[in-house]
Amino acid sequence: xxxxxxxxxxxxxxxxEALLADWIREQLQSRSRTGAIKEGELREQxxxxxxxxxxxxxxxxxxxxxxxxxxxxxxxxxxSASRGAQGFSPSETAKFVFSFKRPLFMRLREELMxxxxxxxxxxxxxxxxxxxxxxxTTEVYQKAREAVIVRQQEEMLxxxxxxxxxxxxxxxxxxIGTLDSNRTQVVMETLLEKIVETGSExxxxxxxxxxxxxxxxxxxLMKTVAAARLMGAECIISGIRPAxxxxxxxxxxxxxxxxxxxxxxxxFKAALDKxxxxxxxxx
Amino acid sequence: MDRIPILRMGEFLLVTIxxxxxxxxxxxxxxxxxxxxxxxxxxxxxxxxxSLDVVDSFIGRMLGSIAxxxxxxxxxxxxxxxxxxxxxxxxELGLTLxxxxxxxxVEKGMAxxxxxxxxxxxx
Numbered sequence: 001x002x003x004x005x006x007x008x009x010x011x012x013x014x015x016x017e018a019l020l021a022d023w024i025r026e027q028l029q030s031r032s033r034t035g036a037i038k039e040g041e042l043r044e045q046x047x048x049x050x051x052x053x054x055x056x057x058x059x060x061x062x063x064x065x066x067x068x069x070x071x072x073x074x075x076x077x078x079x080s081a082s083r084g085a086q087g088f089s090p091s092e093t094a095k096f097v098f099s100f101k102r103p104l105f106m107r108l109r110e111e112l113m114x115x116x117x118x119x120x121x122x123x124x125x126x127x128x129x130x131x132x133x134x135x136x137t138t139e140v141y142q143k144a145r146e147a148v149i150v151r152q153q154e155e156m157l158x159x160x161x162x163x164x165x166x167x168x169x170x171x172x173x174x175x176i177g178t179l180d181s182n183r184t185q186v187v188m189e190t191l192l193e194k195i196v197e198t199g200s201e202x203x204x205x206x207x208x209x210x211x212x213x214x215x216x217x218x219x220x221l222m223k224t225v226a227a228a229r230l231m232g233a234e235c236i237i238s239g240i241r242p243a244x245x246x247x248x249x250x251x252x253x254x255x256x257x258x259x260x261x262x263x264x265x266x267x268f269k270a271a272l273d274k275x276x277x278x279x280x281x282x283x
Numbered sequence: 284m285d286r287i288p289i290l291r292m293g294e295f296l297l298v299t300i301x302x303x304x305x306x307x308x309x310x311x312x313x314x315x316x317x318x319x320x321x322x323x324x325x326x327x328x329x330x331x332x333x334s335l336d337v338v339d340s341f342i343g344r345m346l347g348s349i350a351x352x353x354x355x356x357x358x359x360x361x362x363x364x365x366x367x368x369x370x371x372x373x374x375e376l377g378l379t380l381x382x383x384x385x386x387x388x389v390e391k392g393m394a395x396x397x398x399x400x401x402x403x404x405x406x
Contacts, residue, residue, distance in 0.1 A: 192367030199387050227370035232363060232385035232392070 007122050011107050012054040020050055022103035027096070037086065045079055045096070062129045064136070076133060080140040090141045097134035101127065161187050163194040170271045171200045172264065176209030184220035188227060195233045202271040203228055206264050208239030218253040225258050234274065236260070238267035287312045289319050295327040295396050296320065296358075297389075301334045309345045316349060320356045326403075327396035328353050331389055333364025343378040350383045359384065359399050363392035 012019065024046055028039070052072040060068025076097070083093045105123060112119040161183070166172045173191050177183075191203060205221065207213070225235040238261040240248075248255065261267040272279060287308065290297040296319055298312070316328065330346065332338075350360035363386045365373075373380065384399075386392035 188371060189367060192370060195387070196367060199391075201387065201391070223374045226379040227367070227374045230362075230370040230373055230380060230385055231365045231367065232387040 007108070007112060007118065008126055009054060009058040011104075011111055012050065012057065015107050016050060016054070019103050019107060020046055022106070023050075023100050026099050026102055037083070037088075045075075048075055049079075049100075057129075062125050064129060064132050072133070073136065076137050077140045080137040081144050084141050084144045090138050093141050094134045094138050097130055097137060101130055104130075157183060157186055161190050163190055165198060165200070166204070166268060167272065167275075167277070169198075169200050169275050170202045170204065170268070171195065171198065172204045172206060172268075174206045174209065174264075178212070179210060179217045179220055181216075181220070184224065188220075188224045191224065192227060192231060195228060195231060200233060202234050202236065202274055204236045204238055204264065204267045204271060206239040206267070207237060207244070208241070208264070210239075210244075213244045213247055213253075215251055215253055218248065218251075218255065222256065222258070234259070236267045236270055238262070238264050285311070286315065289315055291319075291323055291325070292393075294323075294325055294400065295329060295393070296323065296325045297329050297331070299331040299334075303337065304335065304342045306341055309342055313345065313349055313352070317352055317356065320353060320358050325358050326400050327359045327361065329389065329392050329396060330360065330362050331364050331392075332362060332369070333366070333388070335369060336366060338369050338372060340376050340378060343373050343376060343380065347378070347380050347383060350380075354382075359396060361386055361392040361395050363387065363389055 020043075024039075024043055027042065027046075049072070052075055056064075056069045056072045060066040063069075064073070079096060080093050083096070104126060108119060108122055108126070112122065156177075162174070164172050164174070171191070171194055173187065175187065179187075191205075194200070195203060205224065207221075210217065221237060225237070228235045236259045237255070240260050240262055259267075259270065261270060269279070285308070287298060287300060287302075290299075296316070298316065300312075302308070319325065320328070328349070330349070332346075346362060350362075353360045361384045362380070365385065384395060386395050
């Protein structure tokens with residue numbers, strides 16, 4: 001695209017204040033989430049955008065990949081991120097840029113009334129540039145969202161695998177949520193490391209919070225149990241709900257020699273027995 | 284070092300593997316250990332692998348066969364101190380070492396051997 005912006009920087013220069021006022025009015029009228037963003041903040045963002053936009057178009061032409069557009073892109077990224085955090089939708093975020101079109105084109109028309117060709121060219125170049133900038137905010141918005149999702153996934157992974165010490169030599173691992181290969185790996189590693197750290201001989205894996213047990217989950221469990229056994233610790237699986245017991249039998253899953261108990265209390269008792277801890281009679 | 288030392292503690296043998304196991308070393312250990320069991324009339328073998336970071340399927344299988352050989356010669360084998368990463372590797376390799384007894388550390392392994400010896404002498 002060979003069109004260069006000749007008039008635009010000049011218009012921005014001359015009518016900056018008026019454009020800013022028009023633009024802010026435009027946004028205040030059209031926004032659906034009234035009061036979600038403070039007017040002062042909006043004014044600040046708009047003024048900054050105008051200033052950087054003017055600099056960028058003066059020096060960098062209409063190609064927003066050029067380094068002259070760096071500060072402008074940064075501003076848009078910040079605006080997009082802060083709006084995303086405030087709960088704006090992607091289209092509302094993009095409107096920040098798109099709403100600038102109307103006041104800008106009005107000015108262009110007034111200025112270039114005598115020269116239709118220049119008006120058309122200038123309008124076309126400006127609209128393309130603004131579209132790109134608007135899409136850029138959407139892209140940044142999307143990226144910010146993805147980062148949030150990835151972070152939450154990691155947090156969930158960490159949160160969902162606590163290993164607690166029940167007694168001297170007894171660990172418990174209450175598992176919550178669906179078990180996939182990724183999670184089982186983390187669970188296995190944390191449990192085994194904790195076994196070494198505490199020198200525990202018995203580990204209770206409680207699966208009360210695991211919604212379904214299929215062959216894959218059973219295999220993961222067996223692997224964890226086998227690894228713990230290799231290190232010299234015994235595992236007890238507890239929290240086998242009636243539905244899970246039925247599934248295990250229907251699927252003909254062989255849990256082998258693993259000790260299983262219906263609830264954590266029974267498993268704890270079995271673990272104490274195994275360690276030879278004397279218990280008070282008549283519980 | 285081309286030989287892993289085998290220490291005698293009463294009626295048990297203690298083997299501490301502190302170097303990277305390569306295949307020849309493993310085979311030498313197998314020879315030495317069986318010879319020592321006969322010579323000393325040991326009733327139990329304790330293999331400490333707590334400083335072993337890497338194992339392959341050969342070493343895994345070798346541990347299994349040492350245990351089987353020792354059992355044939357009336358000695359129990361206990362493997363102690365396996366690192367989590369090693370345990371995970373062995374399980375992923377499908378080597379769950381059935382028939383080998385395990386313990387968390389040398390102390391617990393010794394207790395296990397003593398309990399086993401006491402049980403057998405009673406029987």
